[in-house]
Amino acid sequence: MSTNHFDLAAAAFLEMVRQGFDPDFPPGTEEQVEQIRAAGPAAPGGIVRDLRHLVWSSIDNDTSRDLDQLEWAERVEAGIRVRVAVADVSRSVERYSPIDRHAADQTKTVYTGVRNFPMLPNELSTDLTSLNEGVDRPAVVTEYVVDAQGYLEQQSIYRAVVHNCAQLAYSKVGPWLEGEADSDTKIAASAELQAQLKLQDEAARAVHERRVSEGALEFNRIESDPVVIDGEVRSIRPASHNRATNLIEDFMIGANETMAELLRAEGRSCIRRVVRSPERWDRIVELVWRYGTVLPAEPDSAALNVFLRRQRASDAVHYPDLSLAIIKLMGPGEYLLSRGSEAKPLGHFGLAARDYAHSTAPNRRFADLVMQRLVKAMLDGEPAPYSDGELNAIAQRCTLQETAGHKVERAMRKRVAAVALRDSLGKFFRGVVTGVSEKGVYVRVFDPPVEGRIMRGEEGLDVGDTVTVRLLHTDPVHAFIDFGLA
16 A cells, blocks of 8 residues: 555554454444434423523534533632533433443544544434533533632532533633633633633632642643644644643543542442552652652652652753653553442542542543443432442453553554654654563654654663654554664
């Protein structure tokens, strides 16, 4: 296959199959979608609150169509009340139905940059169960008050019907909040929406500062964002965080903590999102020592974050190198069963959170859909819809498929980069070593932000080493990008 006319979408499909996914939906899916469509919209009443009068908005990527969350805030005597509305997917997708079985097997939506492979049919995830602008939708609302110190108080969860007044994008909201750009037309047209976003930003920043003071880690991640037009890769640009992405992240963390805390308080089992203490803490200590800082011998997220914040302030240019190295040394997250009887469940090292469970993206992650069913059973005073054994099996499957999904996404990022870099052979790039194993030594270069393997001069390198490499070879068919140490 010629690399000049390489079919990235077809390659993405084959990579999904190679990693154990089934991109095609099973028989019975179309009939189930039509049944869901015929059921009609949800109506408020009884325990379902009518919150359609609030100025809800969503903030996501420019091209996102599977909208899982809306946000709203108001100032109250105790601080700022935040409401996070999450699409009530469980209302439409019944357990053991064809769509549910497929979601349980796939466990996640996979995004490849050239084609998305949804966990739920697009008719649901981008329409019937998506919190789209201008339509009424059922939701599970997590509510909490952010006090003056950034702590979450008065936490609760309930059902509601909501209405998205404005679908917004990180790329527009972030620069506006930072004072670097004018508002887009939607924000400019509504003084109430402007006030909402500023209040939400205030609450999120208070929560963030409190979390960081307790040891949550801050990373300045730079991701690759391919520009693909008519199937052709035109360029790869960096996509970094801004105030809008931070706002949504901090609100979602608060919602996820609230979900896990309330289930634990009721003695209910659930699936938690866990990041253990880093096994390679000694390597992190060694890297930090190079910058003149001595970390404790045992993992200490608070001490590490003090160092990270100081380095980010003093050397913003080289900070991405350092933060990426530490991210790689942190190790991956995993899904684990947390029994209701556990007094001290495993937490999330990077977030410095004891109670944490993914719950805010049920259109995209099966663990979140399961959590939604668990919390609704709790609200209704009903037995849990899953046994501990079932939850344990689901957690293991979600972790397995997450790893497989990362392999798909990583391979496709390399294929996209291999196409984009085919005219850059012989050029030099600065990067950081991100992996060392029997399979080889891997480097991530920063401009453009892509990963490859060091094929020459890799002896003695370890994760975190900053290097200059020369591009030797690209092969989109096999997802190879080969560098040599300069």
